[in-house]
Amino acid sequence: MTDTSKNRLEVADAECETAAKIELDGLYDDAPREGVPFRSPSPQAVEAILLRLIANKEQAFSRVLTAVLESRSGPLDVRAAALFEEEVRTMLAEERYLGRMQDFFREAAERARVREAVFDTDPKRQELLDATYRLGAAQALRRARASVLATLEPYMQPGVPADRGFISQWQQYSTASPLRPIVTIALLSLTSYAIAVIMASEMVQEFLARFGWAAGTGL
Numbered sequence: 001m002t003d004t005s006k007n008r009l010e011v012a013d014a015e016c017e018t019a020a021k022i023e024l025d026g027l028y029d030d031a032p033r034e035g036v037p038f039r040s041p042s043p044q045a046v047e048a049i050l051l052r053l054i055a056n057k058e059q060a061f062s063r064v065l066t067a068v069l070e071s072r073s074g075p076l077d078v079r080a081a082a083l084f085e086e087e088v089r090t091m092l093a094e095e096r097y098l099g100r101m102q103d104f105f106r107e108a109a110e111r112a113r114v115r116e117a118v119f120d121t122d123p124k125r126q127e128l129l130d131a132t133y134r135l136g137a138a139q140a141l142r143r144a145r146a147s148v149l150a151t152l153e154p155y156m157q158p159g160v161p162a163d164r165g166f167i168s169q170w171q172q173y174s175t176a177s178p179l180r181p182i183v184t185i186a187l188l189s190l191t192s193y194a195i196a197v198i199m200a201s202e203m204v205q206e207f208l209a210r211f212g213w214a215a216g217t218g219l
Contacts, residue, residue, distance in 0.1 A: 005068045006087060012060040013091050020053040024104075028111060038117035040108045043101070043129045050100050050133065051140050054092070058144035061088060062151045069155040076155050085149055092145045094138060101133040 027041035027049075065084065069076070076084070105126055112119035 005064075005084075008064045008068065009061060009087055009091060012064050013057060016053055016056045016060055019056070020049055023049045038112055038115040040112060040119050041104075043104070043133075046104050047101065047129075047133045047136065050097070051136055054097065054137065054140040054144050057092065058147050061091070061144075061148045065148065065151045069152070072155065076152060081152055081156060084152060088148050089145060092141050092148070094141055097137050097141060098134050100137075101130045105130075 024041070024046065027045055028039075065088075105121070109119045109121060
């Protein structure tokens with residue numbers, strides 16, 4: 001991923017955040033007007049905006065990636081796909097979003113305090129609202145990550161597996177030491193061979209026979 005591609009994703013992210021903040025600020029009726037009580041936004045309205053923010057980022061990131069990939073001269077290789085995946089997962093990471101209902105509770109309580117008004121701070125109600133939002137946000141984020149990463153599929157180099165999560169892990173593992181993947185494969189082969197030798201030994205065969213089992217039958 002080039003710096004330009006990353007910057008375009010960051011710009012799309014910031015634009016979505018700004019639009020959501022404008023919507024959230026518009027929910028407050030806290031202008032100090034005589035005879036008009038402070039009214040805190042409905043948590044359900046806040047939740048709808050926060051979930052829509054995730055959906056908007058899903059669409060925006062997909063558009064950016066499509067435009068970037070269309071301009072490439074060749075298909076994506078494993079390394080490029082892993083870099084794209086890493087950036088998308090960072091921008092749609094749960095830690096960026098799951099605490100936002102609690103952020104709303106704190107902001108609403110502060111605005112109410114400034115207006116010398118009362119804000120519903122019932123812990124049980126807030127806990128239920130927060131849990132409901134977290135569940136919906138986690139599901140929306142999983143869907144968004146899968147949808148955005150699916151944008152890469154048509155541009156992948158032939159023969160590259162679709163599971164880029166595995167690719168990323170394998171790339172990180174193998175680049176740490178060039179010998180690691182070779183040693184791992186060798187150890188796996190030796191382990192399989194050792195198990196086969198043990199199963200073929202007379203002692204093991206006699207032991208299995210005592211219980212009515214036979215090596216190679218799967219029973």
